[in-house]
Amino acid sequence: MQPQQQVPALAQFIPLLLVMVIFYFLLIRPQKKQEDARKAMLKQIKKNDEVVTSGGIHGVVLTVKDRTVTLRIDDNVKIEVDREAIARIAKVAG
Secondary structure, X not given: OOOOOOOOHHHHHHHHHHHHHHHXXXXXXXXXXXXXXXXXXXXXXXXXXXEXXXXXXXXXXXXXXXXXXXXXXXXXXXEEEEHHHEEEEEEOOO
């Protein structure tokens, strides 16, 4: 019988480390960038912006508070939603 050669412990972990690095660059990093872009978008909401909520409601921003936004969705119809419920800014005021 031939004696088996010992593989260094570090060499056994290289494939695992490689998979973790690939996982980070393919999944975690892009998700973090997307989350940062969303937070920046939510901070930029201002009066008279046209927005769409995550529920699909279109409205014009009337007031912006710390955690909520008041929207005018029709004449004399106002709703207050969480700032996090804004999915996108359809049209910037100005």
